[in-house]
Amino acid sequence: ARRVGRSKWCLHEACPHVPIEEEPSLEADLGQAIARGELTLHYQPYVDIAAGRPVGAEALLRWCHPRLGLLAPDCFVQLAEEAGLIDDIGTWVLHAACHQARTWRQRGIPHLSVAVNVSAAQFNKGNLVSAVASALAASGLEPQALELEITESTVMHDVQAAIGTLRKLKDMGVVLSVDDFGTGYSSLSYLKRFPLDSLKVDRSFVQDIGVDPDHESIVRAIINLAKTLKLKVTAEGVESTEQLRFLLHEGCDRVQGYLFGRPVTSEGLEHLVKQRSLW
Numbered sequence: 599a600r601r602v603g604r605s606k607w608c609l610h611e612a613c614p615h616v617p618i619e620e621e622p623s624l625e626a627d628l629g630q631a632i633a634r635g636e637l638t639l640h641y642q643p644y645v646d647i648a649a650g651r652p653v654g655a656e657a658l659l660r661w662c663h664p665r666l667g668l669l670a671p672d673c674f675v676q677l678a679e680e681a682g683l684i685d686d687i688g689t690w691v692l693h694a695a696c697h698q699a700r701t702w703r704q705r706g707i708p709h710l711s712v713a714v715n716v717s718a719a720q721f722n723k724g725n726l727v728s729a730v731a732s733a734l735a736a737s738g739l740e741p742q743a744l745e746l747e748i749t750e751s752t753v754m755h756d757v758q759a760a761i762g763t764l765r766k767l768k769d770m771g772v773v774l775s776v777d778d779f780g781t782g783y784s785s786l787s788y789l790k791r792f793p794l795d796s797l798k799v800d801r802s803f804v805q806d807i808g809v810d811p812d813h814e815s816i817v818r819a820i821i822n823l824a825k826t827l828k829l830k831v832t833a834e835g836v837e838s839t840e841q842l843r844f845l846l847h848e849g850c851d852r853v854q855g856y857l858f859g860r861p862v863t864s865e866g867l868e869h870l871v872k873q874r875s876l877w
């Protein structure tokens with residue numbers, strides 16, 4: 599872990615109280631962030647129900663701003679997209695995450711995969727395949743240990759092109775997931791044509807388990823849909839044992855959320871996984 603400026607190492611999760619719009623230099627700062635080593639990844643475990651242990655971790659981007667402290671992606675990913683910086687940042691994330699997963703696998707956690715969020719801009723620009731190939735080659739990570747999370751709207755933007763890109767990634771051996779499933783508009787007939795491995799049920803549905811029967815039905819329907827399409831299904835944002843019980847009962851394959859661990863530094867993740875090889 600690296601300490602940047604005077605910012606306390608990764609204590610706050612949300613944006614600081616300074617409104618981002620009142621920070622005119624933020625865009626310029628972001629342009630320098632990679633070179634200055636201010637970007638970092640936190641990792642949140644996901645647990646495979648059948649294996650009974652964490653089998654991977656999602657890489658979640660953080661910006662250790664020298665003055666504002668630790669910024670969550672909601673504070674700057676949109677800015678990065680508007681400023682045309684999301685490509686460079688996405689490439690940095692891929693390299694950092696693959697390198698980290700390779701390190702874990704060499705350090706006694708051979709079964710751990712890493713999941714990386716891919717932005718729409720990066721996916722649709724067309725250099726994703728080569729960026730992934732170069733991150734895998736540079737790190738020496740097995741492609742099967744890299745999972746890419748792509749949202750529904752990203753793949754639905756240009757279906758023909760998306761099928762081509764996904765096919766190339768799939769042929770490389772990379773694992774492909776649809777993120778935030780249920781919040782976008784995906785046509786079921788297309789879903790079947792995409793070479794996918796899994797669906798991630800959006801947190802907004804999971805958090806209403808036990809609260810809103812409609813959302814429970816949606817979760818159940820997504821799990822059944824995934825089974826029909828022979829896809830694995832992950833529930834994100836699992837916070838309570840009640841939610842977990844429901845998901846187990848419905849046959850969900852993987853779970854992720856504060857109940858199993860918040861996003862933490864790479865060292866924190868390594869520690870957590872080594873401690874909880876059995877849940």
Ligand code: C2E
Pocket residue numbers: 642657658659670671672675688691715716717777778801834835836837854855856857861
């Ligand atoms: P996401 O992909 O849906 O990631 C899950 C978000 O939910 C994370 O927020 C995570 O910290 C949070 N979360 C996980 N479990 C729980 C839970 O049990 N309860 C609650 N309340 N929240 C939970 P985070 O890290 O702030 O990331 C927000 C979004 O930013 C991500 O949503 C993703 O869309 C985007 N993002 C994160 N890292 C990257 C990246 O490297 N590249 C791109 N393009 N986008 C990223």
Ligand code: CA
Pocket residue numbers: 656715747777
């Ligand atoms: Ca995600």
Ligand code: CA
Pocket residue numbers: 777778798800801834
């Ligand atoms: Ca998600």
Ligand code: CA
Pocket residue numbers: 778
């Ligand atoms: Ca989300």
